[in-house]
Amino acid sequence: MGEALMAGEIRAGERRQRRGEDPERQFQWVVPAGRKASIYEDLTLDTQPSVHRFLKSGYHCSFADGRGTWDDASTALDVVTWSAFRDPNELWERPYYQQGAQCEREIDAAVESARSQGLYADVDPDWVAFLRRDGQVPAFVEHGIWAIATRRSRAALSDALTHGIVLYAAIKQRQAQALVIEGMDLDDAFGDVTIEAARERWLREPAWQDARRLVERMGTIRDWGELIVVAGLVVEPLLGVLLRRELLLRGALRAADPVTPAIARNAQREGAWWQDFAVAFARFAVQDPEHGAANRVLVDGWLEAWTPETLAAVDALEPILDGAPGTSFADARAAVVADQRELVAAATLDPARPAVVA
Numbered sequence: 372m373g374e375a376l377m378a379g380e381i382r383a384g385e386r387r388q389r390r391g392e393d394p395e396r397q398f399q400w401v402v403p404a405g406r407k408a409s410i411y412e413d414l415t416l417d418t419q420p421s422v423h424r425f426l427k428s429g430y431h432c433s434f435a436d437g438r439g440t441w442d443d444a445s446t447a448l449d450v451v452t453w454s455a456f457r458d459p460n461e462l463w464e465r466p467y468y469q470q471g472a473q474c475e476r477e478i479d480a481a482v483e484s485a486r487s488q489g490l491y492a493d494v495d496p497d498w499v500a501f502l503r504r505d506g507q508v509p510a511f512v513e514h515g516i517w518a519i520a521t522r523r524s525r526a527a528l529s530d531a532l533t534h535g536i537v538l539y540a541a542i543k544q545r546q547a548q549a550l551v552i553e554g555m556d557l558d559d560a561f562g563d564v565t566i567e568a569a570r571e572r573w574l575r576e577p578a579w580q581d582a583r584r585l586v587e588r589m590g591t592i593r594d595w596g597e598l599i600v601v602a603g604l605v606v607e608p609l610l611g612v613l614l615r616r617e618l619l620l621r622g623a624l625r626a627a628d629p630v631t632p633a634i635a636r637n638a639q640r641e642g643a644w645w646q647d648f649a650v651a652f653a654r655f656a657v658q659d660p661e662h663g664a665a666n667r668v669l670v671d672g673w674l675e676a677w678t679p680e681t682l683a684a685v686d687a688l689e690p691i692l693d694g695a696p697g698t699s700f701a702d703a704r705a706a707v708v709a710d711q712r713e714l715v716a717a718a719t720l721d722p723a724r725p726a727v728v729a
Contacts (some may be wrong), residue, residue, distance in 0.1 A: 603649020
């Protein structure tokens, strides 16, 4: 027994020498993006098994048709190794929950302040009418994208990609819930603010039908790579930012609304994370040393296929924005189109390609 312990101590000492007396754990099977592995890399990488990494004898479970647990054909894109992708902002569970908790604290504080300090009385009555009519309708956009991203996340071919899509889906649902809960608070303050009325607007109001059609068509996407590109480089920067920043945030600030800015501002912060993720993903795919040229053709095709329909949904919302006090559809559209062009360029794609941005 003593000899075994001694041998163990000797081996441990040899390991410490090989590590250069560095107390940090070293995972030599992971190649970090920087000099040392970050906490994000330590806790995320290789949490999803792959036959391209260590499962040399194949997946332990397969579908009835012979496909393994993960299937390379789940995306038309191809790269040398999907395991090399990293979220540029390195979001993982702890900071995700910390940020979400801080967001909810800010919203709760805004609601409490509005009630206790009588701030609801200062809100522009025309803005209150808008909130009754359309303030909760964007929740249906967020909820629809949540349902789509949740389904597509299962097939992604690396842990960092699956992780990112899952967090994106969770963020979409939290944003939808924030708008619905705000509606309950507004109903207490002003009356006649119901999710049932918002649902009818989503289903019947002509101005919202192109947006509803767009979200429903996103549900036909089976390729998780296409979903990242379409959601991150087209739908979110055009339609999502139009609703969150140009309509809800700018409109609320001009109308002395004390609560909606807290919701929209945090939603914009979360949206910026996803756009960064999508830009990094597109750049990773189109700059792959072996498959980059073919990937670029695919990504350009997705942009050309989805941008006109997304812009049609944006344009259909003109009466909604112009009907809200303090907002200008023309200015809002110009702003989101310019921002999207910058995102596409940042992904090393051509923002001037025909039909990519109008």
